[in-house]
Amino acid sequence: MFGRFSSAARTLTRASTSRVFVPPPQVVVGAKFFSSTPPPVDTITVTVDGSPVEIPKGSTVLHACETAGVEIPRFCYHQRLSIAGNCRMCLVEVEKAPKPVASCAMPAMPNMNIKTTTPLVKKAREGVMEFLLANHPLDCPICDQGGECDLQDQAMVFGSDRGRFVETKRGVEDKELGPLVKTVMTRCIHCTRCVRFAKEVAGVEDLGTTGRGRDTEIGTYVSKLFRSEMSGNVIDLCPVGALTSKPYAFTARSWELKKTESVDVSDALGSNILVDTKGTEVMRITPRLNEEINEEWISDKARFQYDGLKRQRIDVPMAKAAGGLAAVSWEEAFEKIAEAVSKASKDEIKGIAGKLADAESIVAMKDLLNRLGSGNHMCEGFPTLGADIRSSYLMNSSIVGVEDADAILLVGTNPRVEAPVLNARLRRACLSTGATVANVGSPLNLTFPVEELGMGAATLKELDAQSHPFFKTMKEAANPMIVVGAGLVGREDGLALLQTLHSLAEKTGVVGEGWNGFNMLHDSAGRVAGLDLGFLPSESAKKAAAKVVFLLNSDDFDEADVPADAFVVYVGSHGDKGATRADVILPGAAYTEKSSTYVNTEGRPQRTKAAVAPIGQARDDWTIVRALSEVLGASLPYDDLNAVRARLAEVAPHMERTTEVEPSTWLNGSTYAHIPAGTTSDAPFTSSVANFYMTDAVSRASVTMAKCTSTKLT
Structure with a gap:
């Protein structure tokens, strides 16, 4: 069973364990094309196993090895998470260094001579693997990770054929994280990928480590559920079988599944997915790498609602x-x-x-x-929105482009429940680039700081009249952005509100040369196609x-x-x-x-x-x-x-032109003649999604989504 699926093969099917560095693709921002490839930077030359390699200055030794085509084993390192350097599986030998170094955390220096196949490196990796397996249970025949487990693959390639530890293996109590993620914590190797994902990407600091040495455990400190709309991604991140899918448990093996590339329709983001089937039944859904949309994450609804596909079905006229x-x-x-x-x-x-x-x-x-x-x-x-001008109902900055914004105004939307993967990008813009986020509508519980400006139309009018302090923030921003919720336009006064928002966009420079920050966040997969096709009365x-x-x-x-x-x-x-x-x-x-x-x-x-x-x-x-x-x-x-x-x-x-974004032209002039004027209601703005786990016919038929609702994960 060990090594049944190689790391290289699994790279193609599980983006979260990708071994290959993938350069970022071209993205669309506003009305212009920009390449997300960084501008020319200083490079250095290092030697990897006798071959010279040129890499950007500031790269790590592991990056240098990957550039040279040398695969370095790792458990804790992940390209989208911060560096932990705690599994020590990526040890390599560097000339003149007194001992093997952790390549994921070691900066590469000019003329560094890196060796990855020496007896010292092989012995070091065998030793690390021996320590990891010392307390790891022999659960491979019953573990859902079997066949796509990093520990299996790397034990086969880099491990020894025997161990020297004879002590009793330790046992760790399983944690109850909710109806989605199953835990078998005795298998945990403390890579902390799940901890770093929860803190850095999901923005929910529920997981952490307790204890020291042999007593170290991953858990929630006090017993609680993992409350995140993206919690299922820790299943893909876990390199062993400590975190697996609870609905998928004991139903199929990875080599029995047929994989089909598809698109998620649980929200309007269009996350790329892999549909795994066995016979005539969908067994699970996993993310598919797409840097321009969902990277390698998907929401819990996209991942777990598949059981609704076989319930309450209509099969005859x-x-x-x-x-x-x-x-x-x-x-x-x-x-x-x-x-x-x-x-x-x-x-x-x-x-x-x-x-x-x-x-x-x-x-x-x-x-x-x-x-x-x-x-x-x-x-x-x-029912009444005009579709003649595409820029009036699209996310014009593109999904990738939201990370370039430095002042973001949310109006009648809750991205955490309407599009959790987009919310993760907004969090990144807020925390890594210092973007300021403000909200007009019902108070939000997001995963990043949000300034609450007001509840409804009165606040919008203040902003448009330039009497609100946040107007100055948007006016002075280099890339200001407005994100309009679909529920706002669905109101009876939606067009009047849209008129005010277009006026505000014009005054604050939301639309400018090379940048269009006027975005509408839809809540359903089929609506934009309907508007594009003129499916209006x-x-x-x-x-x-x-x-x-x-x-x-x-x-x-x-x-x-x-x-x-x-x-x-x-x-x-x-x-x-x-x-x-x-x-x-x-x-x-x-x-x-x-x-x-x-x-x-x-x-x-x-x-x-x-x-x-x-x-x-x-x-x-x-x-x-x-x-x-x-x-x-x-x-x-x-x-x-x-x-x-x-x-x-x-x-x-x-x-x-599938998979491409056609840039839309901003034709809304200063008169906004295409939007009729009207009165506005004093009712507060609210999100169109009341329950994240039940938004359409498929999710409402899902037993798993019903369990999430009953346990009040949101």
């Missing part, structure tokens, strides 16, 4: 009968819909796109409604009362948008609110069961890939709309996925 909903054939379901549509006028037919609607299904639904003569379609929660449709309503993955619609006497058709994957309201239900595929396009909050199109087959009779949403169009006498002109995507590119050309 259903129609309302005398005794309630009953299973019917596709033909019967389509006939009932056609009968209802025939009794409604063109603008009385309405479509609502929900949080999990993909771009292919949205464009198909829009084309169908338009062919029926209806312009009555809208994105859930955004026409002027005539806004006044029409709907008699037939198509709910496209819409489970959080406003009751006012669906009249009580309307005939409702629900297209989706779960028996949630939308299905409860429906007269006809058409089973759609979940995001892990289809290849589809989602556009994240910064306007970056990304595609999921089908990891498993759809359940029962479920089909891709766009194929359902395509089949329905024939029955309604308005056949759509595409029959396969490539044709649908060609139509996507025709409506929104940037959809064709």
